[in-house]
Amino acid sequence: MITRRIFGGLLLGGMALVVSGCADINPYRYRFKMTVEVETPAGIRSGSSVYEIWANWARSGSKRRAWGEKGEAVAIDLPDGRVLFALLKTGAIHGDMASLSMATLDKSFNNTMVESAQKLSRRGMDVAGVVRPENYPLLVTFKDIKDPTSVERVDPDNLEASFGNGYRLKAITVQVTDEEVTTGIEKR
Numbered sequence: 001m002i003t004r005r006i007f008g009g010l011l012l013g014g015m016a017l018v019v020s021g022c023a024d025i026n027p028y029r030y031r032f033k034m035t036v037e038v039e040t041p042a043g044i045r046s047g048s049s050v051y052e053i054w055a056n057w058a059r060s061g062s063k064r065r066a067w068g069e070k071g072e073a074v075a076i077d078l079p080d081g082r083v084l085f086a087l088l089k090t091g092a093i094h095g096d097m098a099s100l101s102m103a104t105l106d107k108s109f110n111n112t113m114v115e116s117a118q119k120l121s122r123r124g125m126d127v128a129g130v131v132r133p134e135n136y137p138l139l140v141t142f143k144d145i146k147d148p149t150s151v152e153r154v155d156p157d158n159l160e161a162s163f164g165n166g167y168r169l170k171a172i173t174v175q176v177t178d179e180e181v182t183t184g185i186e187k188r
Contacts, residue, residue: 029052
């Protein structure tokens with residue numbers, strides 16, 4: 001039989017576990033939309049995707065951070081049936097969308113993932129910025145969209161090399177949003 005003292009100890013121990021685990025359970029979250037604009041001979045074409053970012057301490061009292069992202073590549077439909085993709089791999093400090101968005105949207109960002117996510121999760125929808133070239137996502141295209149082995153890297157400074165005369169990357173922008181995370185790229 002469980003005595004009151006044992007039951008009380010188990011209850012307090014369980015509560016301590018729950019409270020100490022709250023940092024892992026309730027991370028700071030925000031969503032942002034990334035839009036890629038390309039100048040083409042037929043005018044400006046753009047595509048966008050919405051991502052969700054979360055960050056928190058790996059465990060209560062820890063200095064180790066944990067973060068992640070949910071979302072998919074941006075697809076920009078170009079003339080002649082070609083498609084430019086902006087992948088989730090980036091040139092940002094950690095090579096991901098979390099650090100790309102934080103470096104762009106949080107002017108005081110200094111590799112402080114949790115603090116930045118906390119700030120961005122509490123701000124209004126008016127936070128927006130232009131992604132700096134060093135933080136750009138990896139750009140690719142396919143010679144044949146149905147053949148994954150035909151993937152080619154695209155130089156953001158020279159879209160003409162991949163698509164021909166008159167193609168130029170105009171801008172990559174990000175903005176905090178409350179829109180749903182984008183899905184459905186597998187249909188392409």
